[in-house]
Amino acid sequence: MLDAMTTDTVLTEQTDPYCLSDEDAAAVLVGAPWRRFAVIGDSLSAGIGDPSPGYRTVPWPERVCTVLRRVNPDLxxxxxxxIGTSTAKTTATQAERMLAFRPDLIHLPSGANDIWRSQPSYSDIEDDLRELYALAAATGATLTVFTLVKRFVVATIPDFAARVSRVNDITRRVAREYGAIVVDTWDHHINDRPDLLSADQIHLASAGQAVLAIEVVRALAGALNGVR
Incomplete structure (x- = not known):
């Protein structure tokens, strides 16, 4: 991983050390087999967030889709x-449509909205994630998920950082169980950037979306030998 940039460094999508152009990103996925890409979950899966100067205002899933279509134009x-959905509700309201789509690449949620409850049940969160991951894994598709960033905080919930850490541990554990590719953003250097998050301090701003998309691409490239 590259060294962290100083917090006063002004970056653009062209100078950001963690970004790649669509052309260069596609080059690392040459030969990728995926032709049906599905994303399910909450607002983090939707990729909502504020604009960032110097970066395209494009959600991370659409960025990944653009790269995959450079490899396979018929994707x-x-x-x-x-927005706002829990893991259990994702399974109840989105899984059927996802399964009918017959994806060969699926991005899954990581329980962000499950930890907003006054007293989260981590056993329930793990059970809900496992149920959704089991449905997705049964398709035979390649699965991806990302952990929540360390900067994801809610000031009104004093133990929120601990909640994020705990749900990330659950995500990693369930992902291993079902063979999902984990894009681990918890300790990524972008957490040092003051402009990582949108004004709500929850969703990644466009600069973060750009970096996340390339981290997903890199993770897929690293897994290619296992799925070809």
Whole structure:
């Protein structure tokens, strides 16, 4: 991983050390087999966030889709993500459509909205994630998920950082169980950037979306030998 940039460095999509052009990103996925890309989950799966100066205002899933279509122009894409939804509700309201789409690449949620409850049940969160991952894994598709960034904080919930850490541990554990590719953003150097998050301090701004998309691409490239 590259060294962290100083917090006063002004970056653009062209100078950001963690970004690649669409052309260069496609080059690392030459030969990728995926032709049906599905994204399910919550607002993080939808990729909502504020604009960032110097970066395209494009959600991370659409960025990944653009790269995959450079490799396979006939790639089909489905995103059923809904703002504010829990893992259990994702399974209840989105899984059927996802399965009908017959994806060979699926991005799954990581339980962000499950930890907003006054007293989260981590056993329930793990059970809900496992149920959704089991449905997705049964398709035979390649699965991806990302952990929540360390900067994701809610000031009104004093133990929120601990909640994020705990749900990330659950995500990693369930992902291993079902063979999902984990894009681990918890300790990524972008957490040092003051402009990582949108004004709500929850969703990645466009600069973060750009970096996340390339981290997903890199993770897929690293897994290619296992799925060809």
């Amino acid at each position: 089909a894409y489905l995103n059923t993500a809904q």
